[in-house]
Amino acid sequence: xxxxxxxxxxxxxxxxxxxxxxxxxxxxxxxxxxxxxxxxxxxxxxxxxxxxxxxxxxxxxxxxxxxxxxxxxxxxxxxxxxxxxxxxxxxxxxxxxxxxxxxxxxxxxxxxxxxxxxxxxxxxxxxxxxxxxxxxxxxxxxxxxxxxxxxxxxxxxxxxxxxxxxxxxxxxxxxxxxxxxxxxxxxxxxxxxxxxxxxxxxxxxxxxxxxxxxxxxxxxxxxxxxxxxxxxxxxxxxxxxxxxxxxxxxxxxxxxxxxxxxxxxxxxxxxxxxxxxxxxxxxxxxxxxxxxxxxxxxxxxxxxxxxxxxxxxxxxxxxxxxxxxxxxxxxxxxxxxxxxxxxxxxxxxxxxxx
Numbered sequence: 001x002x003x004x005x006x007x008x009x010x011x012x013x014x015x016x017x018x019x020x021x022x023x024x025x026x027x028x029x030x031x032x033x034x035x036x037x038x039x040x041x042x043x044x045x046x047x048x049x050x051x052x053x054x055x056x057x058x059x060x061x062x063x064x065x066x067x068x069x070x071x072x073x074x075x076x077x078x079x080x081x082x083x084x085x086x087x088x089x090x091x092x093x094x095x096x097x098x099x100x101x102x103x104x105x106x107x108x109x110x111x112x113x114x115x116x117x118x119x120x121x122x123x124x125x126x127x128x129x130x131x132x133x134x135x136x137x138x139x140x141x142x143x144x145x146x147x148x149x150x151x152x153x154x155x156x157x158x159x160x161x162x163x164x165x166x167x168x169x170x171x172x173x174x175x176x177x178x179x180x181x182x183x184x185x186x187x188x189x190x191x192x193x194x195x196x197x198x199x200x201x202x203x204x205x206x207x208x209x210x211x212x213x214x215x216x217x218x219x220x221x222x223x224x225x226x227x228x229x230x231x232x233x234x235x236x237x238x239x240x241x242x243x244x245x246x247x248x249x250x251x252x253x254x255x256x257x258x259x260x261x262x263x264x265x266x267x268x269x270x271x272x273x274x275x276x277x278x279x280x281x282x283x284x285x286x287x288x289x290x291x292x293x294x295x296x297x298x299x300x301x302x303x304x305x306x307x308x309x310x311x312x313x314x315x316x317x318x319x320x321x322x323x324x325x326x327x328x329x330x331x332x333x334x335x336x337x338x339x340x341x342x343x344x345x346x347x348x349x350x351x352x353x354x
Contacts, residue, residue: 022299023337026315027353030324034349035341036064036071042343043290043330044104044192048097048118050335054104055343056092056192061104061114064348093189094139094149101167105149107189109134113149115167127161127170134159137187138194142202142219150194150204152186158204162220179225184209184235188254191291191306191331193241196250203274205252207238213252213274228277230254231265239268241292245300248273251318253305255288260309263287267318285321286312290330295353296337304353306332306342311351324353 044056053064062073076090094105102116111134113127136151136159145166151159157175186208187194196203204214211232214225230252231237240254248271255266263285268277289307294300305312305321308328312321329344332351340351 021297023297024315025295025298025302025337025353027295027302027313027338028322028324029354030311030313031352031354032325032327032342032349033352034347035066036348037346038073039346040073041330041345042348043093043190044095045331045333045341045343045348046095046097046102046192047333047335047341048102052097052118053341053348054095054097054102055348056095056104058091060090061092061095061102061116063102094136094192096139096141096147096192098141098144098147098167100144103139103147103167105136105139107136111136111151113139113161113170126163126168129154129159129172135186135189137189138192138204140195140197140202142197142200146219148195148197148202148220150187153181156180158187158206158214160204160220173220178223179214181206182210185212188238188240188290190240190257193243193291193293193331196242196244198244198247201244201247201273203242203244203250205239205242205254207232207240207254208235209233211238211252211254213239213242213270213277215274226275226277228252228268229265229279230268230277231256231262240288240290241305243292243294243303244274245294245298249300250274251292251294251303252277253289253292257288257290257308260288260307269318280318281314281321285314285318286323291332293332293334293340296334298337304332304340306330306344308344311342313353 040057042057046054060074091107093107106112110130133154139149141147149161157178160173161170202216211230237256239252244250289305295302306329310326329342332342334340
């Protein structure tokens with residue numbers, strides 16, 4: 001009997017603790033504080049330990065320490081004639097942290113992945129790909145040793161890189177081990193938001209002529225692919241960003257950046273881990289956005305979407321949307337359930353939701 005009471009006590013404690021984490025915020029406004037202003041374009045953000053911002057921009061990468069206010073911007077050399085002869089592109093649109101390192105991935109050929117030691121600031125190139133179709137979109141990590149980067153197809157499948165040794169080496173998965181892509185199916189390097197990870201599970205959103213969600217249950221070892229009802233059929237249409245609140249509840253957001261006011265078939269939700277997707281606020285609410293993120297501790301009901309058209313919020317699973325600001329950003333990441341960091345053309349800003 002004592003054992004049963006003890007078990008009930010533990011279950012009650014766990015249940016109550018879990019429930020306490022879910023908060024109904026009902027945010028209705030946002031305050032925007034610029035923390036970096038420069039003549040750069042930023043589409044990739046990552047945050048380490050709530051204090052260190054890492055970002056990729058059109059000429060390199062950089063850091064902002066929120067505690068010390070120190071800013072560091074690394075601009076790749078314009079005098080590297082060897083790389084210039086190879087039409088080297090400096091733009092970094094995918095960045096990520098592990099406990100010891102920061103990673104920054106160049107968008108196109110020769111696509112170079114840099115590993116930067118956070119303490120010594122030593123930088124080394126850990127992967128290079130020279131292919132005329134190389135175009136990398138996002139990077140994320142399961143843990144300190146294992147990570148994934150994804151890009152457009154150079155063959156008959158997505159370009160997927162995997163590391164199992166802390167980012168020292170990366171291997172591209174063979175198309176024999178991946179689902180085939182359709183002609184014109186790719187992804188958008190718009191916000192470093194194409195990959196979502198919960199535990200060992202991974203989801204990747206594509207767009208273009210076909211907009212689907214690729215799923216791995218085992219940290220990139222095996223893959224499946226699921227259709228979405230998101231607008232598709234043109235190079236500029238599809239899912240631009242994906243996020244998961246837990247292993248069952250996820251959201252894809254996109255549209256067509258050439259028709260940013262369009263709000264038909266640009267938002268979809270899943271409740272079964274990505275196997276099936278259902279359009280929400282179809283033909284209503286916010287139009288094109290480049291990045292979607294769940295609000296932490298919101299129970300999966302609350303989310304924020306940003307794009308060059310402004311900032312919008314939903315408090316009801318994407319059923320309705322409220323525009324909080326017309327100020328444009330390309331990407332956003334939350335620090336806690338009321339503070340986020342956003343970046344875009346010429347700036348990085350702190351967003352405080354109220």
